[in-house]
Amino acid sequence: MNYFPLLMNIDYKKVVIVGGGHVARQKVEALLPTKAQMVLISPTVTETLQHFIDGGLVTWKEKVFEPADLDNAALIFAVTNDKKVNNAVEEATQHWQMLSRADAKGRVDFINPAVVRRGDFIVTVSTSGASPGLTRRIKMDLAEQFGNHYAQYVSFLKDARQRILQVYTGAEKTQILAELLDPQLLQWVEQNEKQKCEAWLQQRLGEQQ
Numbered sequence: 516m517n518y519f520p521l522l523m524n525i526d527y528k529k530v531v532i533v534g535g536g537h538v539a540r541q542k543v544e545a546l547l548p549t550k551a552q553m554v555l556i557s558p559t560v561t562e563t564l565q566h567f568i569d570g571g572l573v574t575w576k577e578k579v580f581e582p583a584d585l586d587n588a589a590l591i592f593a594v595t596n597d598k599k600v601n602n603a604v605e606e607a608t609q610h611w612q613m614l615s616r617a618d619a620k621g622r623v624d625f626i627n628p629a630v631v632r633r634g635d636f637i638v639t640v641s642t643s644g645a646s647p648g649l650t651r652r653i654k655m656d657l658a659e660q661f662g663n664h665y666a667q668y669v670s671f672l673k674d675a676r677q678r679i680l681q682v683y684t685g686a687e688k689t690q691i692l693a694e695l696l697d698p699q700l701l702q703w704v705e706q707n708e709k710q711k712c713e714a715w716l717q718q719r720l721g722e723q724q
């Protein structure tokens with residue numbers, strides 16, 4: 516299968532997760548940074564899921580699945596340990612709704628990549644379902660390669676780019692945007708010397724006093 520990768524704005528849309536085990540927890544954690552309205556359908560939930568429910572981050576309907584649970588859901592995760600239940604979820608999914616089955620059976624509207632998230636900086640990994648174990652291993656390698664400072668670095672690049680676009684156009688703009696990717700700036704952020712990045716930028720913008 517040749518999947519189409521994308522980053523989706525799911526804010527304020529309803530996401531229904533059928534099942535309350537380890538895999539449901541993984542899906543909920545992946546959705547937590549968004550403002551999706553998560554509804555969990557399951558007679559049982561893990562301790563971590565209970566913690567999210569208590570914190571008001573997820574709505575829990577303590578029950579077995581029924582087709583009406585899918586009403587108005589934009590995304591649906593069938594993540595129970597029972598193939599018959601996952602089949603029933605698939606059958607109840609409307610053609611316009613997007614379904615993901617953790618058992619990779621039947622209808623597959625989308626699959627989930629592993630995610631390394633550092634603020635606005637996101638790396639995703641997938642083997643198109645071939646080897647989730649390899650996906651996880653490569654995610655761990657990337658998490659080490661792209662440390663937490665990437666959030667600050669990309670935040671600086673965002674701000675700097677906006678300020679450059681307000682001052683420069685044409686070839687000058689292209690030149691300064693290219694200079695902005697000087698590895699020295701990343702190093703300064705990593706060494707907690709962000710004021711050096713700001714001074715670098717002010718000099719390029721002709722703002723220095």
Ligand SMILES: C[C@@]1(CC(=O)O)C2=NC(=C\c3[nH]c(c(CCC(=O)O)c3CC(=O)O)Cc3[nH]c(c(CC(=O)O)c3CCC(=O)O)/C=C3\N/C(=C\2)[C@@H](CCC(=O)O)[C@]3(C)CC(=O)O)/[C@H]1CCC(=O)O
Binds near residue numbers: 615616618619647
């Ligand atoms: C990335 C990640 C994100 C997430 O789950 O959200 C994810 N699986 C993760 C881990 C993981 N999953 C499994 C293992 C054990 C090792 C192994 O079995 O190989 C490990 C490793 C571990 O946990 O250490 C077992 C497994 N997974 C699937 C099946 C069914 C099947 O293939 O038949 C079975 C067998 C179940 C059984 O035996 O009963 C299916 C899928 N798993 C996917 C995603 C999609 C394709 C991903 C891709 O393109 O590579 C897909 C197709 C559907 C989907 O779920 O979207 C998450 C990364 C965790 C992280 O981020 O750290």
Ligand SMILES: NC(=O)c1ccc[n+]([C@@H]2O[C@H](COP(=O)([O-])OP(=O)(O)OC[C@H]3O[C@@H](n4cnc5c(N)ncnc54)[C@H](O)[C@@H]3O)[C@@H](O)[C@H]2O)c1
Binds near residue numbers: 578580595
């Ligand atoms: N995609 C992945 O990353 C991945 C990884 C491991 C396993 N899997 C697959 O996902 C399935 C679930 O794995 P798990 O570790 O979360 O299992 P689990 O046993 O921890 O959890 C299953 C959950 O489904 C709920 N459930 C059972 N019947 C239900 C019903 N009728 N209605 C609503 N909820 C119901 C249970 O109450 C439980 O909370 C596995 O069977 C396997 O096929 C996928």
